[in-house]
Amino acid sequence: MVLEKEYQVYRNVCPRNCFCTCSMLSYVRHGRLEKVAGDPLHGFTRGRLCAKGYAYVQRVYAPERVVFPLRQEPRGSGNWRRISWTEALDIIARKILEIKGRYGSLWPIALYVHYGHLGLLHLAVEGFFDALGFITKIQGNLCWSAGLEANLLDMGSNLQPDPETMAKARSIIIWGANPAWTALHQMHFIDVARRLGALVVVIDPLITATAAQADLHIQVNPGGDGALALGVAKYLVERGWYEEDFAKKYILGWEEFRSYLQNELKYTDIYRVAGVDQARIEELAKILVEHRPVALWKGMGLQRYTNGGQNIRAINALAALAGCLGFSGGGLYYASLQTWDLFNFHARNWSPPPGVKGEHRYLPITRAGEGLLAAQEPPVKFLWIARANPLSQAPDPAALQQAMSNMELVVLVDQFLTSTSQYADLFLPCTTQFEEWEIIPSYWHWWVAINQQAISPVGESKSDLEIAWNLSARLNELSPGSCNFPTGGDEEEWVAAEFNPYVYQLLGIKDYRELLQGPRKLKMPERGGEPSFATPSRKYELFSAKARQAGLPALPVLASPLSPPPPYPFRLLTPHLQGGNNSQFLNLPWLMSGSREPVLRVHPAIADKLSLKSGDLVRVYNDRGELVLSVLVTQRVPPQVVVCYQGGTGGKINRLLGGVETDLGKEGAGAPAPAYFETFVNIARI
């Protein structure tokens, strides 16, 4: 990079909930962030960011960014006024102590956190509340739970190969993912493989930007992914085109599964559920056999159904038969916590003050609103929300809004006024990654970079960690010994405390400060040699006793998604938007310039039938609610599906969600996730 001498250059990491976890260089002059660039020393992102990444300069200094603590009186009025940190922390600390005294328990204190920031130091929020005592926790994850659990059932772990090695595959099957929008930097490794002759297959109900680049796009029915996988597995077994030695030696339930495929499963059912014909099944089967090694990437879209876990299990089964589990090139991808688990979680792991006994009360995230409203003895009176915008992103926002209205105090930590802030009493402004120290692992690639503080906090913003320190200090002033969380410290030291000798060994360094010279790649243990699985049987479990215990089929058998009920004939899909990350970034004019979001994408055949043209307004409704959206007529969506990208409606679209959950998720993330894509609506022209 030229012109470096005119700036102070710092290393930062994008902390968003995204596959890429990009390494950034920030250029600072006069104490201001003037430019960001990708870090060329990062081997996965290789000196590049995405459009959102380059828009950070706008995000940090956006006039809408809240940089002072605010209090809203009354809640929901929009009547916010600036208060001091002293006042804000005093209100919170006194309320916590008052509730504790009134109920003799901390269960009336509830914590709602999600993954708006992936940094390990931001887990200080959890650490703080654990250091306070036993509270009510909203448990689970809104996204990947079914897939994680399906992988655990089948293979006992969520390990995956180094995504950079996807470049060496001879075929790449991208199943229900849209990396051109949501995992941008993986596209380079896919492109390298392709230029070396690999075939790229995209399986998706929508014609995505990734599908547009593919050699073959299979337009599967929404949620029919598992059916397609089983169809291909059946075809492979019938032809004898599978890894018999592997199956016999390493697969539990192989005979049962083979018998199921050959004797019970009918192609006619596969065609109906998957929406594909025999030719497509054969084409995919041949690619799996003829273009090895195969990299098979299961996206998160196909597990957002009531049969989501079964979809993943069926694809895993296909991968096991076809020999692409990843022991000999290629491999099976989803997401992984293997690099995550290496760190100390110093900020998160704190215990209550000595002598405090009990356990947390857990409410599943899919029904957080209902759960908070129904909680009794004692009821929930205080809610702390951090790294999350649930009134935009969670299912059943109406119930959550009502629950928030019933609270005595709602505290929100964020950078912008959001859908959720409308029902908060206190808004605590937090820093961006440029204003704090952090360490942010990736759930995809194997690189670790350090995030150093590049600029002073904007306004009076504080990091989640500093807020936790300050609040602990105030609590301990008012009631000595009430909170075991440290009352102060040095952020950089807390970064250091996340490292241990094993991480250092894998990174090939002796001190975290070496990362200031550039990101390092973890040398993860080789997965070559004898296949091994962390399942109870130590084999790949096509037959899973655990699944049966959970009330599901032991084998990955055909499972259909829900069918539209007659009054609501269209399936509403709400995938991720290119210009945003969930509800983040959608407020930035640089990124939203020219965007017509939110719009409802409708197939031309449906538009003709309803006499709709692009730009017309329609009522989108079901028995749960309605909203008005502008129509965009496009062939990118199939006829039975309408699409509105998530995040852009401020949560209005989530009011239509069906209230159903994924089949798996409890083992994966503490609770099943919402089956977001099992939502059915009707549309009517206004």
Added chain:
Amino acid sequence: MAKKYGMVIDLKRCIGCHTCAIACKLENNVPMGLFWNRVLTRGGPGLDIPEGSYPYLKREYLPVACQHCENAPCVKVCPVGATYKDPDGRVLINYDRCIGCRYCMTACPYNARVFNWQEPLRIPGHSYGSQGVPDRKRGVVEKCSFCQQLVDAGGEPFCVTCCPARARKFGDLNDPESEVSRLLRERPAERLLEDRGTRPQVYYLR
């Protein structure tokens, strides 16, 4: 031999991520409401619309900024010599000379130029991007300079550096050893609106 800077954009690689559009805005301190560099979708009236009818659909993106034409109509019509062809083959603007007549905008067949109708508004409020990008005031036309501030210091345009798809290459078209010259020898390339005779120095590979 004098340089002739040019760019080659591989449309087979472009995935329509708009990274170049935003990175350009950042690097060149481009104010609100204006873009020097945009990514269009070919074949349809909107960014979301593929060409053709199912299943014969095609989606292709077209990044467009100043084409740095060899026979640049904007240079010819500028009444004050503010827009000029520099010795390295770039079309540049002397912003102090520009009188805001916008003849150049009318002359440009690529819609690559934008005009400051109002006092430039920036969010953030301070200037951003690299040092050395000239100031532009209300009433002047502005556009892509192939990131002159970076190229003259030995770098490359920021859109080339940032492209996640590695679709953009930059170099001296007069140098037969340059990557752009090599690509143009090896692969069929086209230029936008060739019939206008503008002879753009931005080439597209398909």
